[in-house]
């Protein structure tokens with residue numbers, strides 16, 4: 060059976076940085092994110108008789124080896140379903156991989172939905188989130204619709220995301236300012252393992268539960284100013300841990316810092332937007348939909364900004380009928 064799924068990248072308001080269990084991707088703290096409707100992964104999976112190895116093609120490039128992350132993820136699905144066949148997998152992202160835009164999140168969410176269906180499994184949203192999480196932590200959140208909370212949990216079964224609000228809950232946009240296409244040197248998988256080396260990590264961790272509750276209250280009343288202030292402070296807090304890890308993780312480029320300064324200046328001038336940044340150089344600016352046009356035209360005037368991608372909150376991962384092969 061051939062199955063295809065679509066999933067969106069997600070951007071965290073309250074971040075996941077550091078794990079309780081490195082093997083199972085159980086995070087040290089809960090997190091909250093929104094799916095981005097214009098950043099997506101499409102993945103087609105078919106388990107094929109007679110295939111000697113998994114055949115995986117991502118963005119037109121063949122990946123080989125049983126040890127690949129995709130093959131390991133397929134093993135989880137083979138184990139759940141009892142299927143013994145190797146699979147053909149073709150996946151396309153409409154945005155660059157490993158550029159700090161959580162491509163592994165949408166990729167593993169799409170792979171989990173497509174491969175489990177191709178194997179004949181009928182998993183619930185919670186089971187899909189648990190499965191996707193094991194491929195890439197933040198993929199747990201791309202399964203759910205709109206704005207999602209990922210409950211950290213302590214065991215495999217307790218650590219999953221669920222939808223807090225559907226995609227049409229709030230008229231906000233997430234505008235990605237692409238400032239660098241360079242691949243990052245240290246992937247987030249390794250970065251998560253370095254948190255304990257930062258003297259600030261223990262302080263960060265001690266405040267996370269309170270922050271999650273605060274963000275949930277803000278979302279319930281759709282208070283954009285309170286949301287933006289917490290969003291920005293939280294991103295800077297996570298980057299303080301990254302910058303003080305050993306080795307230090309400096310994900311920002313010149314364009315990143317330039318955009319951060321501009322956003323704060325524009326706020327003084329009355330254009331209300333706030334930034335967040337993941338494990339990469341691209342700032343993502345949140346604004347109310349009425350301000351998108353103004354924000355985009357100002358961003359386009361900055362030389363260091365190479366591209367601008369406007370997103371509305373996106374839907375959860377789901378099966379679609381058009382296949383990639």
Ligand code: PMV
Nearest residue numbers: 071074075196197247337338
């Ligand atoms: O799922 P990973 O291993 O790519 O980790 C992503 C971590 C951040 O993007 C930096 C934060 C987050 O919560 O998405």
